[in-house]
Amino acid sequence: MDVAAAVCVAGGVLGAALAGYLAGESGAASVYPHPVRGSAALQIVLALCHVGPVLGLLSLWSSGVVPRTRRARLAHHAAVAVLAALTVAEGIAISVPVSAFGATPRAFAVVYAVYTVLLGIALLVLGVEVARRGTWPGLRRWLTAVLGLWLLVAVLPALAFAPALAGWAVAAWLLLFAVLGLTLVRRSRRPEAERAALPARAFAVVTWVYVAGFGSASVPVAASLLESGQLPSFFGVFRMYAGPWSIGASPSTLVVLTTVFLALTLTAAWAAWLVRHGSRAGAVLAVVLLPVEALFWYGLSLPIPWLLGVARLVLLVAAWRTVGARSAALRS
Structure with missing residues (x-):
C-alpha cells in the first residue's frame, strides 16, 4: 500500500x-474565518488536511503516470509548491482577526485568489499531460485535469460571487483528491532506493517543509504590510516576523526584507532539489545559503527554523559523500 496515497x-x-460542515453552519456568511463556534480550530485542521493532497501529488509523480516532459515537471512541481503555500496562507488568514466590518483583510483574499488560480492552472496542465500519456485507462486519465478545472470553474467563481457555496465547492474538490488517492493507494510500489540516498532525500524534504512553512509565509505577511502597514498578528499572541530588524523599520523596508527572505528560501528549495538529485553543486549552494538564512532567522525572530536548520545541516553532512556519485538510475 502506498502510504502517501x-x-x-x-x-x-x-x-x-x-x-461541508463549516459551509453548512455558516450559512450565507462570507466572513473568513467562518462564524462557527470552534471554527478557528476546525479550520486549522482543515488547512492541515491539505497535506494529504500534497502527498497525493507526490505519489502521483512517483507512480510513473506523469510523463517526464519539461511541461509536466514544471506543472507538477508548481502544483505541489502552490498547494503548500496555499495551506500556509490559509493558516495565517485564520489567525488574523477580522476587521470591524466582519471581513478578512483584503490582502489575504487577494493572496488566496492568486494561489487558487495558479494551482488550478498547474493542475490542469499536469492533468492534460497525464491524459496524453495514457497510462491510466478510461476516465481516470482525466482525474488530475478535473482537479484543476474544478478550481477554476467552480471554487474560484464561488469565492468571488457566491461565498455561501464556496465551502461546498472546496469540499467537492477535496473529495476528488480522495478519489485520486484511492486510485494510487494500491499501485505497485517502486523498488526501494539505496540506503545511501536516504539522507539526501530527507534533507530535501526537511528543507521543503521549512520553505513551505516559513518562506511562503512571506507572501501574506508582505500583503498585510502593503495593505495596513502592520505585521499580521498570530491569534493575537505575537506579530509575525517581528524581530530586531522590524524595530523602527518602515513598512516598505519590511516588505523588502520579507521579499528577500522569500527569494532566499526559494533558492534553498532549489538547492535541496539539486541535492535530492545527487548534485554536489547543490550541496555546496545549500551550505553557503545556511548562514545567510540564519541572519534572517535572527532578524525576523524565527525560532523554529533554527531547529530545522540544525536538522538540515546534519542530513547534508550525512549525504555529502553520496551527492555527485549517485547513478542516474537513482534519480527521479
Missing part, C-alpha cells in the same frame, strides 16, 4: 467533511 485519501475525506 492513503494519507491523501484520509486528508481528502476529512477535509471534505470539515469544509
